[in-house]
Structures are given as C-alpha cells and as structure tokens.
Amino acid sequence: MGVIGFYFRKAHTLFRKEVLVLPSRIVVFVFMISLLLLPVFTQDPYLLRILILTNIFAILAASWDLLSGFTGQMNFGHALFFGVAAYCTGILNLRLDMPPYVSIPLGAMGAVLAGLVVGIPCLRLRGTYLALTTLSFPIILLGLVFAIPDVTGGELGISGIDRLSSSRLGDFYITSVLMLGLGFIMWKITDSNTGIILHAIREDEVAVRASGINTTRYKLLAFCLSGFFAGIAGGLYAHVMRTAGPSTLEVALSFQIVIWAVFGGMVSIYGPVAGVFILFPLLEFLRFLPKVRMLAFAVIVLVTLLYMPQGLAPWLRDKVEKECPRCKIRNVALRKSCRVCTADLD
Amino acid sequence: MIQNIIINGLINGSVYALLAIGFSLVFGVARIVNIAHTAFYMLAAYFIYIGFHYFGMSPYVAMPISIMAVGLLAILCYKIFIKPIREHEAAVLIATIALAMVIQESLLIGFGGHYLGVPPLVSGYATIVGVKVTNQHILALVVALLSLLGVRFFLMKTRLGLALRATAQDREVANLMGMNESMVAMLTMGISVMLAALSGAIVVPLFVLDPHMWMHPLTMMLAIVVLGGLGSIKGSFVGAYILAFAEVLVVFLIPMGAYLKGSVALSIMILVLLIRPEGLFGVAFEEER
Numbered sequence: 334m335g336v337i338g339f340y341f342r343k344a345h346t347l348f349r350k351e352v353l354v355l356p357s358r359i360v361v362f363v364f365m366i367s368l369l370l371l372p373v374f375t376q377d378p379y380l381l382r383i384l385i386l387t388n389i390f391a392i393l394a395a396s397w398d399l400l401s402g403f404t405g406q407m408n409f410g411h412a413l414f415f416g417v418a419a420y421c422t423g424i425l426n427l428r429l430d431m432p433p434y435v436s437i438p439l440g441a442m443g444a445v446l447a448g449l450v451v452g453i454p455c456l457r458l459r460g461t462y463l464a465l466t467t468l469s470f471p472i473i474l475l476g477l478v479f480a481i482p483d484v485t486g487g488e489l490g491i492s493g494i495d496r497l498s499s500s501r502l503g504d505f506y507i508t509s510v511l512m513l514g515l516g517f518i519m520w521k522i523t524d525s526n527t528g529i530i531l532h533a534i535r536e537d538e539v540a541v542r543a544s545g546i547n548t549t550r551y552k553l554l555a556f557c558l559s560g561f562f563a564g565i566a567g568g569l570y571a572h573v574m575r576t577a578g579p580s581t582l583e584v585a586l587s588f589q590i591v592i593w594a595v596f597g598g599m600v601s602i603y604g605p606v607a608g609v610f611i612l613f614p615l616l617e618f619l620r621f622l623p624k625v626r627m628l629a630f631a632v633i634v635l636v637t638l639l640y641m642p643q644g645l646a647p648w649l650r651d652k653v654e655k656e657c658p659r660c661k662i663r664n665v666a667l668r669k670s671c672r673v674c675t676a677d678l679d
Numbered sequence: 680m681i682q683n684i685i686i687n688g689l690i691n692g693s694v695y696a697l698l699a700i701g702f703s704l705v706f707g708v709a710r711i712v713n714i715a716h717t718a719f720y721m722l723a724a725y726f727i728y729i730g731f732h733y734f735g736m737s738p739y740v741a742m743p744i745s746i747m748a749v750g751l752l753a754i755l756c757y758k759i760f761i762k763p764i765r766e767h768e769a770a771v772l773i774a775t776i777a778l779a780m781v782i783q784e785s786l787l788i789g790f791g792g793h794y795l796g797v798p799p800l801v802s803g804y805a806t807i808v809g810v811k812v813t814n815q816h817i818l819a820l821v822v823a824l825l826s827l828l829g830v831r832f833f834l835m836k837t838r839l840g841l842a843l844r845a846t847a848q849d850r851e852v853a854n855l856m857g858m859n860e861s862m863v864a865m866l867t868m869g870i871s872v873m874l875a876a877l878s879g880a881i882v883v884p885l886f887v888l889d890p891h892m893w894m895h896p897l898t899m900m901l902a903i904v905v906l907g908g909l910g911s912i913k914g915s916f917v918g919a920y921i922l923a924f925a926e927v928l929v930v931f932l933i934p935m936g937a938y939l940k941g942s943v944a945l946s947i948m949i950l951v952l953l954i955r956p957e958g959l960f961g962v963a964f965e966e967e968r
Contacts, residue, residue: 454949454952454953457952457956458952461706461712461909462905462956464772465901465902465904465905466905466948466949468898468901469901469945469949470945470949472898472941472942472945473941473945473946474942475941476938476940476941476942476943477939477942479938479939480935480938480939480942584894584898588776588780591772591773592776592777595769595770595773599769624788627787628784628785628788630780631777631778631780631781632781634773634777635778635781638760638764638770638773638774638777639759639760639763642770
C-alpha cells in the first residue's frame, strides 16, 4: 500500500510541477485524455474511421519532422517509406499469412532498409538538391510497381489484407495508443543527446563535424529512425484500409505530408501532429462541397503561411508562453519572473 | 520508329529545356523553388483553349494574350503569397505547392477531368528524308528552338539579362551595385513563368489537356535541373535533351516503357548525382549543396 501511495504521490507531484505549469502541456494532456475517452461518448463509425486515419497520418507527419525538421534533411519523398512499408506489410500478410503484429514491424524494417538505400546517396547532398533527389525515389519505385503487376498488383494494388483488429473500436485504440506512444518516443528522441546532435547538424553541419562528431552516421540514423516510424504508419494503413495501392507512393502524398508538417509547425513533433489533426478532419468535413474541397484546403494553407510562416503550433505557443532569457525554460506569458531561476521575464 | 524517336525527342527536349531554364532562372536569381512552375504551363494551355473555344479567338491571338496573362498572374501571386515569406525557405516551397494545387483544382472545377484539345495551327505534313512529319510538329520544334535562342540573347545581350545573371551570381553584391534585388526577383518570376507559358502554348496543339498534366513535366523538369546543375542555364539545356531522348527511347523500345519513363529519367539523375554531385555543369553554389 505504502509503495503504491509513494508512486501515486510522486506521479501527482510530477503532474502538478511539470504538466500543469505550462498551457501547451495542459493542452497536450487534455488532447490525449479526450482522444482516449472519445469512444465513451460516440461510436459513430464514420468519425472513428476518420480518426483512425488521422492517427496514422499523424505518425507519418511526425516522422517527417524528425528527419526534415530536426535534422534539416529536406525529404520531399517521404511517401517512399510509407509506400514501401505498406507494400511489404501487405505482401507478408497475404503471401506468408503473418498476423498484423508481425507484419507491421517487418514492414517497418523494410522501410528502414529503404531509408538506408535513400540515405546513402543523399548523404552528399544538401538543401534543394536533396529535396529534389528524395522527391524522385517514390516516383522511380512507382514506375517499377506499374511495370511488374504480378507482384504488386499494378494499378489496383494488393487487396484482401487482414483487418488490424476484429472491430473498428479496436482499430481506433490500437492506432491512438501507437500514435501517442510513438509521438512521445519521437519527442523524447529529439530531447536526448542524439536529438541535440541532429538539431546541431541542421544548424551547422561543418561545426558539428569540427566537434568530432561523425555526422554521416547521425544523418543515416535519422533516415533510418524516420523510415521506421513512417513504416509503422504505412503498415497500419495497409491493415486498416486492407489494400496497399500505388496511392501510397504518390507525389501528392509526399506533398501532403510536408503541408501538414509545415502548417502545424516544423521542429516540434507536436506541431505536425496538430497539423494533421486540424487539416485531415477538415478535409473530410469539407466533403459536402466535393468540388471545392481541395481548393479550400490549398487556400487555407496559403493564407495560414502568410500570417504564421513558422506554422500554427509554434505561433500559438509563443502567444501564451515566453522563454526565460537566462535559463531558456518556458514560462506562462502571465508570469513576471521565471519559475525556475526567478530572473525577470521580458 | 527512328524518326518518331528523333522528332519526339527533339520536341520534348526543347519544351523541357524551356521549362527547365525558367525554373533554373528563378531559382538562381531569387532562390525560389517554384513547384508551381509547370502548373503555370498548364494554365497557359488552358487559357489558349478558353480563348479558342469560348471567345472564338484565332490561336495566333490567343497565344500571346494567354502568355501575357499568365505572366501577370504569376507576378501577382509572387507579390501576394511568396514575397512576404521569402526568408522561410520551407514556407516558400509549401506556398508554391499550394499554389499549384489551387491552379489544378480550379481547372478541375472549371473543366472537369475531361481530356480537351486544341486543333493544330497548320495542317498537312512534310516529307523529310523519306519520313512523314506533320507540319505542326515542325512548327513546334522551330518555335521552341527560336525561343531558346531568344532566351540566350536576352540573358547575354540585354541590360536586364545582365542584371539577372549578376543577381544570380551574388545577390548582396548585385544589390550594392545598385540593382533593385526585389524588383529583379519579381521580374525573373514573371519572365520564367512566361517561358513556361510559352512552352505550354507550343505543346497545346500536340498534347491533350487535363488538370493533372503538370505532374509529369514537373518531375522531368526537376530531374533536368538537378542533372544539369541547379541554376546553370547551359546545364538545363543539355540535360533537357539528354533526358528527353532517354524518355522517348524508353517509351519506344522497352515493353511497359510508358510506366518506366519517369523512373529511367530520375535514375539517370541520381546516377549523375552520385558520380558528380554538382551536376553536369554545376556552378557556384558549392557551399549550398
């Protein structure tokens, strides 16, 4: 009893001192709770389906942020990882009868391999060259997919993949928990030593190399990590949609990922997640105006960029919080002095 | 088949060269990666279609008007959407992608996904070394080559061309020498999009129009500029013909080649980048790569 009480009190203190002090953390906490409790209030299959896909794409957008936002390796072909994993998962599941909990990690390993294959030629490139080269990989693969319809099913793709779980509610919980868990892991990675090195590579690669760090290894690591998380998203997508088709490799999907992430706010992990959770359901709810929905989507993105070029989440965060000039810890905008070092804010 | 390969290779190559040179110019001068470049090319083609079918204009009138209109529209878009966020490289990329989507979706709403066409300007065919070639193809080739010559003349012999090249070499120094950098950037945007519109006008009687026709030229154009070296005009020119011939050869000689044409072009690009990362005629941007 005493032990449980101790951990309970510890968790409570941690919650009060680390979560409740910042509005952005409260928002994230409320978001997590409400996402997990949503099925208690409504089990509308259409809504659940939208949220399942939103969860999957949130993982995908966050994994893009890990590579392109934090490491600065502008990847315009992120659909490659998604598509490779979706096809691998589909083929493993159909041909070898593997259950989802085996096929999805194996599919993600396929995406990691793709990350290695893409990463090695891309190590020598930077900036726009890198963006354009990465853009070309999914197009090359798409050509191959069409050229060998025996294995890949050509334009129709692979269909008849097993369901992720027996019910839609199960799918929802699996994707939600995975999204929150993987998002948390990615956020922790960016906060770790490795994450700081990745961040430094983005700022000044030469300086990092001069500090005795093998930047090549870290860039490859970023490609593989990002590929792994994107691959899990791809595998989940294949099992939820029960098909893996050429649409998972399209240029449009790569662009979509970039739009979500930049709209939500790069270099933050939670930004892309927020971007997907705003834009993807919005696109679905605009379905009653089928003709103008993509137009409205593009216009919203354009206008948002005009007023907040950093993205939505950092813009909102800077409105309600400010950084302590001395110890760089974030504080509520209302405070006069820093909550840790008591230095005067502003 | 040989003559098909040569004619199609030359025409595609010239069109790609016009597109890639425009893209290269605006990247070199203003550091804008304009994904919407080929969307403007498509828009020009549609404007000609509108002028021809709805207003009964002769194509000779519709073409210059639509090229000017697209150029002005591009300058307007640049002023409103791109200029305020030019410092944020990623944001500019997204803005141009969104712009391309706006154009594509507007056309989809206006015309649906149907395939449309404009009749050829000239009919009949000529016989060259025992091979029948339609006059329209010859006209397209001649116009494309003349426009390429015109671009070279403009860049090398006029004062504005000099300003463009100077800004591409070094923005800050060009600014110090009294060139209005933001003005040059705006004009470059207009000129490059007008080149795209011109290539749209050239292909309009040869190709069918549909609202997704900008995707394939986009990938080809990106492959070409990377192959030739970003910002290098000569590189774009040579790269365009190399990749256009590669594309046409693949389509004609390999079974299922139509699916693989983009793959082959892009694989060539990646191979070149592996062997020579700065591209065929890579220029100054050593530190930016």
